[in-house]
């Protein structure tokens with residue numbers, strides 16, 4: 097099943113969420129967790145597994161049997177991850193080839209996977225001769241960009257972090273004391289958890305859990321939200337009666353956080369995608385808070401803006417999502433280098449269109465979950481050049497790395513993903529003169 101999932105994502109270009117949804121419907125309930133976990137892990141380590149497979153194969157698998165080529169990746173991942181005794185992994189993979197109607201491949205799989213298992217037993221490193229991009233488990237174009245932006249060492253470190261298993265992080269509505277009492281509730285329910293390092297509202301679960309099993313989730317007191325995403329409410333510096341625009345709001349994680357953090361604000365939440373907007377509604381209902389919801393294009397406010405300026409704007413724009421690859425490893429297969437220029441143009445047009453909606457002295461927070469400079473500090477530098485009435489504020493925080501241009505102008509903060517910690521993000525706080 098995992099091999100079929102890979103065919104759908106890698107060969108047919110479907111998103112992992114969509115393909116997984118369909119595949120899991122056919123899986124036995126007891127196998128679903130394993131299929132999902134393996135699908136994610138193979139995609140996280142995809143480049144390395146393909147390199148290893150191609151080293152082991154004497155000739156490529158015929159194109160008409162693509163599923164067998166993917167089955168080898170699944171077998172290699174099982175051996176790499178040492179989830180089972182190697183011989184059990186080999187047997188299970190060989191059996192899968194029979195079930196998928198490729199009995200001819202059983203000899204090939206046996207030979208290739210047994211060789212791989214031997215390499216591991218003998219302490220060989222199958223990656224020792226791999227190019228740096230493969231070692232970083234990244235497509236060439238992405239590794240080249242990250243190297244150009246941050247240097248080869250940092251690009252390699254980013255590869256490690258983005259191939260790791262992300263934590264499940266919760267945001268607790270309320271004050272720091274509420275987090276302490278929620279940690280007590282979790283401890284009493286035998287759910288192992290620790291407070292996050294930087295967000296006073298965050299909790300990392302030691303093991304991911306279905307939200308239905310999370311105490312107080314249904315009541316909206318707890319939400320699933322990465323730690324880096326939680327910082328936005330502080331950056332917005334919200335206070336009662338402010339008019340706030342959340343311009344790219346779906347699925348509403350940050351809209352809900354704003355309203356729970358400062359219930360006195362009046363939020364207008366916009367998103368271009370009607371289906372995703374339904375999720376904002378669900379999230380707000382769960383949290384028992386209300387916002388004005390508009391399905392519209394943030395780059396075309398004349399179609400939906402009532403002409404009253406906003407005190408605060410959040411522009412959490414569509415981006416490459418390269419900072420969250422470990423949560424969506426299909427991004428590495430689906431994104432292309434050519435996507436970046438149109439994405440950046442869209443971000444710039446959203447920023448330019450929103451700026452006139454901000455009152456004088458107001459602030460706009462620009463956010464991405466990207467680790468590419470072009471979408472982040474370079475985007476903000478170009479925005480500041482186009483808007484002399486804008487300035488980026490320095491942030492008094494302990495996370496991320498402040499970005500500056502040659503003239504020493506501050507350009508927001510870049511956040512790199514951390515193993516067992518937060519995702520990759522970028523924030524700039526833009527104030528209007």
Ligand SMILES: C[S@@+](CC[C@H](N)C(=O)[O-])C[C@H]1O[C@@H](n2cnc3c(N)ncnc32)[C@H](O)[C@@H]1O
Pocket residue numbers: 325343344345346347348349350351366367368369372392393394395412413414415446
């Ligand atoms: C990074 S996500 C936002 C995440 C959201 N702020 C949260 O915290 O839950 C970007 C969103 O922008 C929306 N989007 C893309 N282009 C847009 C546009 N031109 N106008 C408004 N929304 C847009 C997408 O549908 C997507 O929901």
